[in-house]
Amino acid sequence: MESAAVMIHDDFVRQNRDHVxxxxxxxxxxxxxxxxxxxxxxxxxxxxxxxGNDAMAQDIAQQVFLKLMTNIKQFNFQSEFTTWLYRMVANxxxxxxxxxxxxxxxxxxxxVRAMRTTENIEANYTRLEISENVxxxxxxxxPKLRMPILLKYIEGMSYEEIALVLGCxxxxxxxxxxxxxxxxxxxxxxxxxxx
Amino acid sequence: xxxxxFRKHVTKYLSAYCHGELTGEAAQQVQAHxxxxxxxxxxxxxxxxxxKLAEQLHVVSAPALLWSGMSEKLDASKKQNRPWTVWxxxxxxxxxxFVGLSxxxxxxxxxxKKVQVVAQRNHEPVTPELSVTPSPAEKNNPLPIPTTKSKxxxxxxxxxxxxxxxxxxxxxxxxxxxKDTGKLGVGEWxxxxxxxxxxxxxxxxxxxxxxxNSRVRLVRTExxxxxxxxxxxxxxxxxxxxxxxxIVDTPSATxxxxxxxxxxxxxxxxxxLLHVTSGWVSLMRNGRESFIPAxxxxxxxxxxxxxxxxxxxxxxxxxAALNSLDFEKGVNVGKVISLLLAIARNEDALTxxxxxxxxxxxxxxxxxxxxxxxxVELAAPPAGVTRAxxxxxxxxxxxxxxxxxxx
Numbered sequence: 001m002e003s004a005a006v007m008i009h010d011d012f013v014r015q016n017r018d019h020v021x022x023x024x025x026x027x028x029x030x031x032x033x034x035x036x037x038x039x040x041x042x043x044x045x046x047x048x049x050x051x052g053n054d055a056m057a058q059d060i061a062q063q064v065f066l067k068l069m070t071n072i073k074q075f076n077f078q079s080e081f082t083t084w085l086y087r088m089v090a091n092x093x094x095x096x097x098x099x100x101x102x103x104x105x106x107x108x109x110x111x112v113r114a115m116r117t118t119e120n121i122e123a124n125y126t127r128l129e130i131s132e133n134v135x136x137x138x139x140x141x142x143p144k145l146r147m148p149i150l151l152k153y154i155e156g157m158s159y160e161e162i163a164l165v166l167g168c169x170x171x172x173x174x175x176x177x178x179x180x181x182x183x184x185x186x187x188x189x190x191x192x193x194x195x
Numbered sequence: 196x197x198x199x200x201f202r203k204h205v206t207k208y209l210s211a212y213c214h215g216e217l218t219g220e221a222a223q224q225v226q227a228h229x230x231x232x233x234x235x236x237x238x239x240x241x242x243x244x245x246x247k248l249a250e251q252l253h254v255v256s257a258p259a260l261l262w263s264g265m266s267e268k269l270d271a272s273k274k275q276n277r278p279w280t281v282w283x284x285x286x287x288x289x290x291x292x293f294v295g296l297s298x299x300x301x302x303x304x305x306x307x308k309k310v311q312v313v314a315q316r317n318h319e320p321v322t323p324e325l326s327v328t329p330s331p332a333e334k335n336n337p338l339p340i341p342t343t344k345s346k347x348x349x350x351x352x353x354x355x356x357x358x359x360x361x362x363x364x365x366x367x368x369x370x371x372x373x374k375d376t377g378k379l380g381v382g383e384w385x386x387x388x389x390x391x392x393x394x395x396x397x398x399x400x401x402x403x404x405x406x407x408n409s410r411v412r413l414v415r416t417e418x419x420x421x422x423x424x425x426x427x428x429x430x431x432x433x434x435x436x437x438x439x440x441x442i443v444d445t446p447s448a449t450x451x452x453x454x455x456x457x458x459x460x461x462x463x464x465x466x467x468l469l470h471v472t473s474g475w476v477s478l479m480r481n482g483r484e485s486f487i488p489a490x491x492x493x494x495x496x497x498x499x500x501x502x503x504x505x506x507x508x509x510x511x512x513x514x515a516a517l518n519s520l521d522f523e524k525g526v527n528v529g530k531v532i533s534l535l536l537a538i539a540r541n542e543d544a545l546t547x548x549x550x551x552x553x554x555x556x557x558x559x560x561x562x563x564x565x566x567x568x569x570x571v572e573l574a575a576p577p578a579g580v581t582r583a584x585x586x587x588x589x590x591x592x593x594x595x596x597x598x599x600x601x602x
Contacts, residue, residue: 029269032269033262036262036265040257040261040262041254041255041256041257042254043257044255044257044258044261045252045253045254045255045257048255049252053433053456054258054433055402055433055435056435058257058258058260058261058264058402059435061257061261062261062264062265062268065265066265066268066269069269130248130251131251131252131253134248134249134251135252137248138252149252150252152214152249153249153250153252154252154254158216159211159214159216170216174207174208174210174211174216175207177210177211177214178206178208178210178211178242180245180249181210181241181242181244181245181248181249182238182241182242182245183245184244184245184248184249185241185242185244185245185248188248189244191248192244
């Protein structure tokens, strides 16, 4: 019964979303606001954890939604909207990383913060601090390991969906997630006891 | 996901196994292998820790400012798009006029050539006609016509206001309180009290967070320079732009962004403290310039100007000695320098290089010699840099050393 209820709910959400997308395709600003409100937090969270930097994350999120608005007419309802959207998010993150690599390396600021906060970590085992440290550690992972982790844990995507977004095989996703998990465990092994 | 070769280790399938991404049969095979293989079991434990850590990630709320920024950009793109239909006709008309003018020019030129040929045939001198009458545009517009130039060209006034969002409390722009968002115009002051703080969007190049008890004025915003003045309080800047576009004036120095993130604090006496967290910042006053990289700090004081930069993790003794050298009067320079040189670490080459360029009231050459000798130990100079040259204050050699070894 529960799964049927979830399916009905999902159908309802999908149908509503299709209406909203169709309205966006007609240039309806209010519909776009709805789409923006529905996805802004996840898009921003991925951008934030990817770049490790609030200003960059805002810039990336804005670029994503501008691209979304500009290209929404190209969405043909054949594929999942979220796959389409997060492909845009991933590509924008990669582009921005390439763009700013020379000036401010991604992960640079966060590493400094990580070093400072680890000193106090034993004194403050709050969930928020663990989460913050995880975020910082993820920002310092290699980009190709970072994005699958964010899509998995922020958006809750399956391996197949992540593969579609990143344009690779599910096996590659599995391998990158494996390496990402190992790197996280090595970086934050000292938090093992408080998890 | 299908898995084969389960006689071998299963480490690369462990995340997929934990996430339930393997088929039932494959999952059973992994489970069976883990029961007998210590190596894979150990790896499994590591992966599960990694997964538990990753599960702590949470969705953060996007800032309220995000939509307003979006909305403005959408309006701008709409404005850019809308006139296209009008522009199509305008372009067509321009093309027609251009073709007409080109035709006229060709005909005219041919006539001129004919005249020239005839004149040459008749051995008459041909002189160009000097135009002294103003063009129609000049006639109708006595004021200079504003032109838009490239980023590298002359300054063009961009949008003369910056967006400001209240982070806490109610910051003020002039007499008006900002409840949510507001606009900071050129010449206007943004002020925060002890409970309010604000975020400023610096044109399209970055953000500045203003802490409580601060006072900031927007001095200028142009495509070639964005300048604010921090009278008191603290700001945190993140600028993503070519160097020297974003400038902050304080009562005791000017901070010039070289592509960076930093905090800048000004106290009630006008003294400031700059802490760079990423990239580089330059501090200038009265011909003295200090370059401060990520992880370094530099103090300035009214009257004394810019101090010598040092890394934040330098010892308290090193910092105290440097502070007395930079800002205390009547200090025994030789003694303080000796102390600094004795306790300097490799990282402190940054500080020593800056000291090399300083002029001390007495015994400059002796002191410079001591600094040179110590700096050689910490960061050997490149070819072309000599002791004699440095003692004479040769700036080219100092720059060479900086570029090659210190930076």
